Amino acid sequence: MDSHAYGVIMAGGIGxxxxxxxxxxxxxxxxxxLGTGQSLLQQTFERLSNICPADQIxxxxxEQYREITKKQLPGINDSQVLCEPMRRNTAPCIAYANFKxxxxxxxxxxxxxxxxHLITKESVFNEVISQSLxxxxxxxxxxxxxxxxxxxxxxxxxxxYEKTNAxxxxxxxxTEKPDLETAKKFVASGDYSWNSGMFIWNVNSIDKAxxxxxxxxxxxxxxxxxxYNTEAEQAFINQxxxxxxxxSIDYGIMEKAGNRQVINADFGWSDLGTWGSLYEHxxxxxxxxxxxxxxxxSLDARGNIVHVPNEKLVVMIGLDDCIVVEHGNALLIxxxxxxxxxxxxxxxx
Amino acid sequence: MDSHAYGVIMAGGIGxxxxxxxxxxxxxxxxxxLGTGQSLLQQTFERLSNICPADQIxxxxxEQYREITKKQLPGINDSQVLCEPMRRNTAPCIAYANFKxxxxxxxxxxxxxxxxHLITKESVFNEVISQSLxxxxxxxxxxxxxxxxxxxxxxxxxxxYEKTNAxxxxxxxxTEKPDLETAKKFVASGDYSWNSGMFIWNVNSIDKAxxxxxxxxxxxxxxxxxxYNTEAEQAFINQxxxxxxxxSIDYGIMEKAGNRQVINADFGWSDLGTWGSLYEHxxxxxxxxxxxxxxxxSLDARGNIVHVPNEKLVVMIGLDDCIVVEHGNALLIxxxxxxxxxxxxxxxx
Numbered sequence: 034m035d036s037h038a039y040g041v042i043m044a045g046g047i048g049x050x051x052x053x054x055x056x057x058x059x060x061x062x063x064x065x066x067l068g069t070g071q072s073l074l075q076q077t078f079e080r081l082s083n084i085c086p087a088d089q090i091x092x093x094x095x096e097q098y099r100e101i102t103k104k105q106l107p108g109i110n111d112s113q114v115l116c117e118p119m120r121r122n123t124a125p126c127i128a129y130a131n132f133k134x135x136x137x138x139x140x141x142x143x144x145x146x147x148x149x150h151l152i153t154k155e156s157v158f159n160e161v162i163s164q165s166l167x168x169x170x171x172x173x174x175x176x177x178x179x180x181x182x183x184x185x186x187x188x189x190x191x192x193x194y195e196k197t198n199a200x201x202x203x204x205x206x207x208t209e210k211p212d213l214e215t216a217k218k219f220v221a222s223g224d225y226s227w228n229s230g231m232f233i234w235n236v237n238s239i240d241k242a243x244x245x246x247x248x249x250x251x252x253x254x255x256x257x258x259x260x261y262n263t264e265a266e267q268a269f270i271n272q273x274x275x276x277x278x279x280x281s282i283d284y285g286i287m288e289k290a291g292n293r294q295v296i297n298a299d300f301g302w303s304d305l306g307t308w309g310s311l312y313e314h315x316x317x318x319x320x321x322x323x324x325x326x327x328x329x330x331s332l333d334a335r336g337n338i339v340h341v342p343n344e345k346l347v348v349m350i351g352l353d354d355c356i357v358v359e360h361g362n363a364l365l366i367x368x369x370x371x372x373x374x375x376x377x378x379x380x381x382x
Numbered sequence: 383m384d385s386h387a388y389g390v391i392m393a394g395g396i397g398x399x400x401x402x403x404x405x406x407x408x409x410x411x412x413x414x415x416l417g418t419g420q421s422l423l424q425q426t427f428e429r430l431s432n433i434c435p436a437d438q439i440x441x442x443x444x445e446q447y448r449e450i451t452k453k454q455l456p457g458i459n460d461s462q463v464l465c466e467p468m469r470r471n472t473a474p475c476i477a478y479a480n481f482k483x484x485x486x487x488x489x490x491x492x493x494x495x496x497x498x499h500l501i502t503k504e505s506v507f508n509e510v511i512s513q514s515l516x517x518x519x520x521x522x523x524x525x526x527x528x529x530x531x532x533x534x535x536x537x538x539x540x541x542x543y544e545k546t547n548a549x550x551x552x553x554x555x556x557t558e559k560p561d562l563e564t565a566k567k568f569v570a571s572g573d574y575s576w577n578s579g580m581f582i583w584n585v586n587s588i589d590k591a592x593x594x595x596x597x598x599x600x601x602x603x604x605x606x607x608x609x610y611n612t613e614a615e616q617a618f619i620n621q622x623x624x625x626x627x628x629x630s631i632d633y634g635i636m637e638k639a640g641n642r643q644v645i646n647a648d649f650g651w652s653d654l655g656t657w658g659s660l661y662e663h664x665x666x667x668x669x670x671x672x673x674x675x676x677x678x679x680s681l682d683a684r685g686n687i688v689h690v691p692n693e694k695l696v697v698m699i700g701l702d703d704c705i706v707v708e709h710g711n712a713l714l715i716x717x718x719x720x721x722x723x724x725x726x727x728x729x730x731x
Contacts, residue, residue, distance in 0.1 A: 053695075332727050333720065344711060346402075348727055351717030352704065359713065362693060366715060368700030371682065378681050378697055 037140045038166050040081040040090035041130040044074055044102065044148035045117055050307055050372070052379040053363035054340060062148040063101050066305065066340070067314055068325035073149045073305070078106055080155060084144065084162050091115055091134070092148070093126045112262065118271045124285040125277040127232075128243055128254045129270060135236040136261040142169045143239070145282075146231040151314060153301030161298040165233040168201055168294075175242060176233040177204065177287065179226030179295040180302050185216035188306055190228035190283070193219075194295045204293040207283060226297045230304070232282070238292070247285045250278055308356040309369050312338050322349070338369070387515050388490045389430040389439035390479040393423055393451065393497035394466055399656055399721070401728040402712035403689060411497040412450050415654065415689070416663055417674035422498045422654070427455055429504060433493065433511050440464055440483070441497070442475045461611065467620045473634040474626040476581075477592055477603045478619060484585040485610040491518045492588070494631075495580040500663060502650030510647040514582040517550055517643075524591060525550065525582040526636060528575030528644040529651050534565035537655055539577035539632070542568075543644045553642040556632060575646045579653070581631070587641070596634045599627055657705040658718050661687050671698070687718070 048061025055061040062074045069076070074092070081090050088110060094102050096116040103114060115130060127145055134141045144162055152158050165176050179192045190209045194202040207228060211219065219225035232239075243251040253273050260269045278285075287293055303310050315323035315338065322331050326341035334349040341347055341359040349357070356372060358365045367375060397410025404410040411423045418425070423441070430439050437459060443451050445465040452463060464479060476494055483490045493511055501507050514525050528541045539558045543551040556577060560568065568574035581588075592600040602622050609618045627634075636642055652659055664672035664687065671680050675690035683698040690696055690708045698706070705721060707714045716724060 053697075330727060332723055341713070346712040346731075348402075348712070348714050348724075349716070350714075350723050350727065351720035352715050355701065355715075357715060363695040363697070364690070364708065364713070365697050366699070366701050366704075366706060367697070371700035374681055374699050375697075378679060378699065382695075 034084070034086060035142070035163075035166055035170075036086065037138060037142050037170065038085040038089065039134050039138070039141045039143045040085045041127065041134075041143055041145040042074065042077055042081065042090065042092045042148045043123060043126055043145065044092050044094040044098065045120065045126065046147075046149065047120075048149065049376050049379060052375055052382075053360040053365050054358055056360075058097075059101070060098075061305075063098070063105060066311065067151070068316075068340075072105055073151075074102070075105055077146065077148050077150070078109075080152060080158065081144065081146070083155070083159055084166070088113065091130055093117065093130050095120060116267065116270075118274050121274060121277050122279050123282040124243075124247060124250060124280045125254075125274065127239070127282050128247075128250055131236055131239050131243070132254045132257060133261045133266070135240060136258070139236065140170075141236045142166045142233070143236060144231065144233050147304070149305060150229070151301070151303045151305050153314075154299070157298065157300040161296060161300060162233065164200060165296055168296075169233045169235045169238070173238045173241070173292055174201070174234065175238060175287065175290050175293045176201065177293065177295050178229045178231040178233070179297040180229050181297055181299045182220045182225065182227050185213060185220045186227070187211060187213055187216050188310075189304070191216070191219050191225045192228050192295050193225050194297075196224045201294040201296050204287075204295050207288050209283075226295060227302075228283070229302055230283075232287075239286075242286050242290050242292075246289050247278070247280070250280075250285075253277060308338055308340075308358070308367075308372050308375075311340075312369075336369070383433070383435060384491070384512075384515055384519075385435065386487060386489045386491050386519065387434040387438065388483050388487070388492045389434045390476065390483075390492055390494045391423070391426055391430065391439065391441045391497045392472060392475055392494065393441050393443040393447065394469065394475065395496075395498065396469075397498065398725050398728055401724055401731075402709040402714050403707055405709075407446075408450070409447075410654075412447070412454060415660065416500070417665075417689075421454055422500075423451070424454055426495065426497050426499070429501060429507065430493065430495070432504070432508055433515070437462065440479055442466065442479050444469060465616065465619075467623050470623060470626050471628050472631040473592075473596060473599060473629045474603075474623065476588070476631050477596070477599055480585055480588050480592070481603045481606060482610045482615070484589060485607070488585065489519075490585045491515045491582070492585060493580065493582050496653070498654060499578070500650070500652045500654050502663075503648070506647065506649040510645060510649065511582065513549060514645055517645075518582045518584045518587070522587045522590070522641055523550070523583065524587060524636065524639050524642045526553065526642065526644050527578045527580040527582070528646040529578050530646055530648045531569045531574065531576050534562060534569045535576070536560060536562055536565050537659075538653070539579075540565070540568050540574045541577050541644050542574050543646075545573045550643040550645050553636075553644050556637050575644060576651075577632070578651055579632075581636075588635075591635050591639050591641075595638050596627070596629070599629075599634075602626060657687055657689075657707070657716075657721050657724075660689075661718075685718070 048055035093115040193205040322337045327343040328346045331349040334352045336354040397404035442464040542554040671686045676692040680698040683701040685703040
């Protein structure tokens with residue numbers, strides 16, 4: 034294992050589309066949403082620990098989730114949990130982690146990834162990441178992982194790249210969630226991939242990119258030099274965060290940088306962004322109902338996704354294509370095709 | 383109030399069509415199924431107490447429900463709860479109650495009724511029953527209450543009667559749950575009514591009918607004379623019940639008796655036999671969702687029936703024409719048109 038390999042897991046989201054399983058108190062990444070016995074964060078940490086030494090994996094999350102993070106990852110040190118005092122987008126999160134890691138290891142190569150995605154082909158993932166870390170170690174590049182698109186999904190971002198025979202291709206442009214017609218064209222063209230939201234770079238390359246493309250933010254975090262990895266770190270972060278720009282790494286850096294590259298891969302990835310996207314990853318009964326819960330019975334019911342506690346007895350009769358989720362004292366029953374409305378109704382709660 | 387007026391409430395059923403609200407431990411008649419604050423049994427008792435002295439209302443139920451009956455009707459005496467040691471049909475239940483009442487009052491006139499029906503027009507009900515009790519007091523007749531049919535319901539029994547101008551008509555025949563074509567003809571003909579399952583007679587008329595039409599059963603209960611209304615009553619009942627024929631009063635007596643009459647009425651009656659039949663009796667939101675439960679939200683959801691605890695938060699999105707019921711640790715979600723399957727699936731539980 035590469036001793037300069039580091040991981041940064043971004044775990045500060047609220048996951049409001051997964052209500053009522055996911056709530057602000059206990060969001061998606063901390064939930065065993067696939068019924069595997071592990072939360073998505075635990076799965077992500079375990080996956081990364083095959084690539085980086087476990088004590089070199091950092092979790093950036095909200096102060097609100099410090100305790101649950103430590104509870105779910107009992108082997109880690111307190112210093113591996115980086116807490117934001119308030120919600121900002123991914124750019125400040127990555128700037129913070131990068132200054133901290135740079136302070137420890139100026140030769141560090143870093144994989145930055147979300148905490149709440151699914152990857153089913155771990156060995157392919159390991160191979161792709163190892164290859165990317167090697168590329169990042171020797172080149173001044175900002176690498177992103179592209180996923181071979183299997184359908185014209187309008188929920189994903191797309192990466193347009195220069196087609197060559199090399200593993201790493203130059204990125205031409207990023208397109209956020211296109212309409213269906215555009216998505217179909219992208220998929221047909223063969224030179225677009227899905228944006229997985231995973232990045233690999235060495236600490237100096239991304240530091241340089243911040244300095245050039247988000248100079249104000251870079252300056253803000255640079256003022257913390259000497260405080261990272263000391264007892265003064267949290268107080269500094271608490272002080273600097275409120276004035277940080279609320280901007281994503283995609284918009285702030287990746288869409289503008291000249292040295293960005295993509296490596297396309299197929300390691301059974303899903304961003305698990307919607308209940309519908311879980312469907313194919315959950316064991317199904319004869320009626321094609323994806324069931325998490327040990328006491329769920331169905332009669333003439335098809336295509337439903339059910340996520341309930343194991344002890345709950347659920348009987349579905351004649352129900353088709355619904356999402357049925359119970360968590361705590363809340364029950365959601367939603368037609369699959371209407372699930373974009375979940376966010377709308379739960380914002381009022 | 384007529385001092386010879388007695389009530390017999392039959393409250394031994396299981397109500398399996400109302401799972402999961404209704405369970406064998408806690409069946410339909412003991413549930414506040416309409417969200418009124420009273421169970422159906424409590425409503426029935428209160429209704430009868432406008433007609434009979436409250437201490438002359440008897441509840442016949444299963445031994446299993448003795449305590450819940452006493453708990454729900456705290457004003458009654460222990461002797462008013464008649465307990466069957468096992469499930470038999472309505473004929474033994476009525477024979478038992480009749481021998482007991484006859485022993486107390488040889489001039490008693492008795493209203494026998496189910497415990498789990500809905501009646502919304504109480505004053506009309508009171509008038510019809512008073513009139514019927516008077517008829518029963520002076521005539522040797524077996525009266526049944528017919529309900530003016532408002533639709534060709536195939537879930538009810540029908541009474542064919544001789545049309546006259548009199549309040550009480552001679553019954554020609556009974557037909558159990560006809561097919562739709564037949565039901566349509568019945569309703570169109572104008573000389574059919576729905577069988578409400580309520581009966582009125584004096585103790586001697588029904589005693590004579592048992593003696594003639596169910597002579598063996600009559601003999602069995604007659605052996606208890608001297609034990610009714612004593613400490614020996616329950617032991618006698620426990621001993622005689624197992625050998626009683628399992629037969630309904632309709633099949634055993636009413637379909638065969640010569641002196642049966644019907645009085646037709648319209649007092650807002652429903653047998654509340656199915657979840658669907660509750661729909662119109664429960665307050666509805668703007669989407670036509672009939673809701674029992676204080677925290678139920680719906681978005682583009684129509685025509686559902688929801689029955690959940692007040693503290694349960696339920697969000698329905700895009701759901702149409704379903705029955706959603708939570709009780710204890712069980713949840714039912716069933717398309718309204720499929721509700722006849724509830725019984726099927728819950729029999730296996």
